[in-house]
Amino acid sequence: MQVTVRLVGVFRIDRFREERRCYPETATVRDIVCELGIPLSLLGIVLINGSHAAIDDQFRDGDTITLLPFIDGG
Amino acid sequence: MTTSPLLEFLLSRSRGELLAWQDQLSAARRFNRSVREVELIALQHGLLPARYIRNRKTITTEGQLRLCSASVVVVGCGGLGGYVLELLARLGVGRLRAVDPDCFEEHNLNRQLLSTVENLGQAKVDAARLRIGAVNPAVELEPHQCAFSAANGAELLQGAEVAVDALDNLATRRELAKQCLQLRLPLVQGAIAGWYGQLGIQLPDRAGSGLHWIPAEGEQGGLEKELGNPSFTPAAIASLQAAEVCKLLLGAGGVPGERTLWVDLQAMEFLIPE
Numbered sequence: 001m002q003v004t005v006r007l008v009g010v011f012r013i014d015r016f017r018e019e020r021r022c023y024p025e026t027a028t029v030r031d032i033v034c035e036l037g038i039p040l041s042l043l044g045i046v047l048i049n050g051s052h053a054a055i056d057d058q059f060r061d062g063d064t065i066t067l068l069p070f071i072d073g074g
Numbered sequence: 075m076t077t078s079p080l081l082e083f084l085l086s087r088s089r090g091e092l093l094a095w096q097d098q099l100s101a102a103r104r105f106n107r108s109v110r111e112v113e114l115i116a117l118q119h120g121l122l123p124a125r126y127i128r129n130r131k132t133i134t135t136e137g138q139l140r141l142c143s144a145s146v147v148v149v150g151c152g153g154l155g156g157y158v159l160e161l162l163a164r165l166g167v168g169r170l171r172a173v174d175p176d177c178f179e180e181h182n183l184n185r186q187l188l189s190t191v192e193n194l195g196q197a198k199v200d201a202a203r204l205r206i207g208a209v210n211p212a213v214e215l216e217p218h219q220c221a222f223s224a225a226n227g228a229e230l231l232q233g234a235e236v237a238v239d240a241l242d243n244l245a246t247r248r249e250l251a252k253q254c255l256q257l258r259l260p261l262v263q264g265a266i267a268g269w270y271g272q273l274g275i276q277l278p279d280r281a282g283s284g285l286h287w288i289p290a291e292g293e294q295g296g297l298e299k300e301l302g303n304p305s306f307t308p309a310a311i312a313s314l315q316a317a318e319v320c321k322l323l324l325g326a327g328g329v330p331g332e333r334t335l336w337v338d339l340q341a342m343e344f345l346i347p348e
């Protein structure tokens with residue numbers, strides 16, 4: 001299936017801002033994160049179609065998955 | 075001492091509904107009251123300390139009284155917390171509790187509002203007390219030089235109406251969020267790293283936590299350790315936090331409920347998840 005992957009902040013460096021990508025029907029967000037070489041420790045927020053989601057959530061054809069970095073400075 | 079002679083004094087010195095700072099200070103000295111007590115009495119009788127005249131089209135005199143009566147706890151007095159304290163004091167929030175275990179170091183000077191070359195080595199909460207005392211003497215700042223923890227959290231949050239998370243690590247943020255839920259205390263969270271910032275609101279009547287940070291595996295630090303923080307990122311996120319605190323205290327505006335805002339100042343993008 002085809003989904004849109006949108007990256008935010010430092011995740012765009014040497015990758016992309018937004019791309020249409022293909023994944024198997026059983027794929028989860030974790031598969032995308034691993035495929036893109038994003039360290040799990042730097043993942044802050046996952047959105048599917050703009051709503052909060054979990055890393056092991058599955059998605060559907062046509063969905064938009066957004067990955068945001070983990071920041072905790074004050 | 076009843077309030078009557080004090081009130082008479084204030085009414086005699088006011089111009090229209092405005093009370094000048096020198097008259098507020100004179101009243102405090104003459105009637106042996108704190109500046110904040112004088113401010114409360116003035117506001118209760120429709121007199122607005124002149125320092126708030128530029129607030130007036132945004133915050134009514136009744137709203138100003140509400141703010142003066144309010145108590146907010148700010149946990150963390152570094153990049154975010156320093157600005158939040160300053161903004162809330164200038165806004166007129168009457169009681170602030172500042173919590174931070176650290177003293178200022180040279181690497182704080184690039185962004186932490188309360189740090190100066192003169193106060194390196196000073197406790198951040200003591201610098202906060204001095205600064206807020208100089209900016210708005212009607213604000214009573216209670217310094218607590220300690221780290222927020224499971225053991226002292228309830229005591230530190232006691233009596234506050236809103237808590238501000240200006241911390242720099244996820245473990246303490248989680249503890250603060252947990253205790254705020256238990257105490258039914260609204261929490262306004264901020265986090266920063268480099269060009270990026272995040273704002274979160276956790277309300278007590280909601281089942282879930284406003285903390286939408288994915289539990290990072292291993293819970294190492296986020297990007298701040300790698301990216302640091304420039305001067306403007308804490309200022310930007312702290313301003314958003316102060317605006318949310320103001321709305322929560324006044325019950326005004328569109329308090330959005332649980333919500334997260336992610337800000338990329340480099341790309342000038344603001345992302346608000348549903």
